[in-house]
Amino acid sequence: MGFQGRDVISILDFTRNDLEELFEVADYYLRNRRAYTLLQDYVVALAFFEPSTRTRLSFETAAKLLGAKVIGFTSEEGTSIAKGESLADTIRMLDAYADIIVIRHRYEGTALFAAEIAEDPVINAGDGKQHHPTQAMLDLYTVRRLFGTIDGLTYAVVGDLRYGRAASSFIYGLTLFKPRKIYLVSPPLLRARPEVLETLRERGVKFEEASRVDDVIEDVDVLYVTRIQKERFPDPIEYERVKGSYRITLKLLEKGKRELKVLHPLPKVDEIEPAVDSSRYAAYFTQASFGVPVRMALLSLIAGVRP
């Protein structure tokens, strides 16, 4: 199934072949960073009902580098939704004005709902705690750039696996490949959701839940660290109790493999010691920089054009 005209709701909707095609196009944009006119007749709507900096800016940059016009909003405030308009009507409006709709919303399932309403392709830029497929695409792309492969490596996904959509999406994304093993490292309160574990089982991916990074660090090639987000907690006391327990320090990383790389979807707060930033382990700034070429690749494939 090709990309043209396609909705991007979950990374699980894609195959390994799809992603390999995407990565090749991303490679091209990475090597040939310039302004294109491929999407000059396109309007891309960025409908961010929930605030975002990195994802929104990288979509905007990607769209503009491809020559598209960009419209949108960056929070629910000031939109007609705040005045009581239904989401469905807002989507219909965007569908009329734009050619591709990028949507982020704090409710799970919003992107799928939008895709059911809109004729335009809809790209999920994050729906609540559930999916963030374009983040997973750039995360997998980063691993491929760093190691030359996604298969055969051992991963540890650390932090908030229950409410964190980047973590869930990365885990889902790995199931499209052949990881040697995935460690799911989180406080008991923030374990991966049942549907995520079920997907791992269903797809025959070897995984193990763990509570301490220290216990698994020696075995790991890719350490995927996520922020424990306060706003995902129903109870702020619960947040205060767990936030300090998953800090990544240089000392901890030195117990691991020499080639170990640390990924993080960013923004990070204090879950990674600043000294790690300039070490050979840190790959998260490179990872973030891949957001633009990967999203350029996605937008152009959806539009049915190639560089």
Next chain:
Amino acid sequence: MNLGEPSSLTVSKIRNGTVIDHIPAGKALLVLRILGITGREGLRTAVLMNVESKKLGRKDIIKIEGRELTSDEVNVIALVAPSATINIIRNYTVYKKLKVTIPQEIRGFIRCPNPTCITNRRREGLVTRFRVVKREPLTLQCVYCGTMITQEELEDLISM
């Protein structure tokens, strides 16, 4: 249609409508809820609970005069009463027997337990969609938010 129950509770035959038999004992009210039958519709409805059954030990029976169930409705009954048998009655005789099988996807009837699921935004008026992940034991998954629900949770999530 003779129910042949050795029971002193007798309910007369219906002329046109539906008889739902072999409902697990105690689940008749839940079945009515699925069908949206509250009594206010004016349908003549008989509910027999905890009657003797050779197959089930005890069972419930529902007879609805004047309404033929659709196969969609019948299939949702399977969620709470997989053993149920359904007879459509026309002119006092069994016109059609319907088998209950849980469909691969259930639209409506079930509420998603996740408060931040888009289907719980009342203003949007969405119909829920659940897909069957496993049949034994029954496990369903919300198509919108991914939340999984089990048989035990299901009964509380059947909405009117």
